[in-house]
């Protein structure tokens with residue numbers, strides 16, 4: 001969608017962040033330590049190529065590893081972050097892992113997701129309905145190079161740097177991703193209601209006519225088609241789409257304005273958009289909301305109603321078996337294609353349990369920071 005160049009040019013907002021040259025994997029960080037986030041699961045016992053299985057270090061997708069040596073081009077030495085044991089284990093180097101995964105690629109059959117774009121009419125309902133209508137660890141690490149995923153088709157490792165929010169820093173952006181109808185809006189609404197001062201959502205732009213009960217800048221920011229198209233040209237939108245001859249979009253500035261109010265900005269986007277948001281300015285914490293098994297969907301959603309995506313008047317209908325199957329299939333595709341971008345996965349089975357897990361995740365991030373910094377400032 002081309003928001004990247006714009007986002008890049010705006011990334012100066014981060015004060016404490018240091019970029020390292022993107023081509024030098026071996027460049028040590030300021031403290032002389034290199035940390036990487038694993039983007040795949042690794043078990044040395046399953047690896048036929050490793051020279052000594054006992055010397056290997058197993059890890060899971062999402063683990064943070066500290067690199068101890070990159071002297072060998074094929075096998076790096078690493079240990080789990082925070083592990084007091086000084087003994088490092090062998091892990092495949094980025095180059096080696098990329099090469100062998102690329103060779104294995106034909107086996108992986110991943111269907112491209114049908115994603116909303118300029119001409120799409122099937123984008124999330126939340127895009128079209130105003131939010132007002134619907135009442136509403138451990139140490140943290142963040143990406144060092146927002147460009148990495150653009151170049152690396154094969155997810156292996158991503159270099160990260162310890163995340164320390166400074167007192168005057170804004171909150172990180174919270175990005176929620178999930179298949180259509182999994183319950184993103186419901187969870188967002190509950191979060192907003194739980195603390196309206198702390199959480200915020202963006203006001204989307206639209207070119208549709210304002211209705212009598214609506215106010216500009218509240219339900220939507222109403223703009224002309226011409227201006228919308230100019231803004232698209234200028235990469236001002238994170239996502240946009242067309243529905244019934246009108247444009248709807250989420251602008252980058254609308255995210256900034258929520259963060260400027262010192263609120264946690266809750267934003268739901270298509271998964272392919274996440275990589276454009278992974279900038280030094282936003283440092284998004286990405287949560288994938290996943291459906292439970294089909295049996296649990298049948299059980300939990302038996303009284304739930306969905307609003308038809310083809311109907312702007314809000315007509316509700318019950319979930320069908322097809323809706324459930326689609327949700328599960330779409331979640332599988334999302335996870336296999338974009339799983340390496342998710343910081344956390346929450347299963348929306350029982351709504352209250354999912355909400356509490358979401359809340360605990362945020363609270364934990366904040367509590368950890370408060371403890372570390374010894375002050376009362378919330379930090380996400």
Ligand SMILES: Nc1ncnc2c1ncn2[C@@H]1O[C@H](COP(=O)(O)OP(=O)(O)OP(=O)(O)O)[C@@H](O)[C@H]1O
Pocket residue numbers: 124125126127179180181182183184185186187300301304305306348349350351352354
């Ligand atoms: N855990 C749950 N248990 C029961 N019902 C749920 C649960 N989560 C969501 N729902 C219900 O499912 C329906 C769809 O949820 P919601 O509108 O939040 O989904 P969404 O992912 O935001 O949809 P869209 O993609 O259309 O924007 C709503 O009626 C909601 O109340």
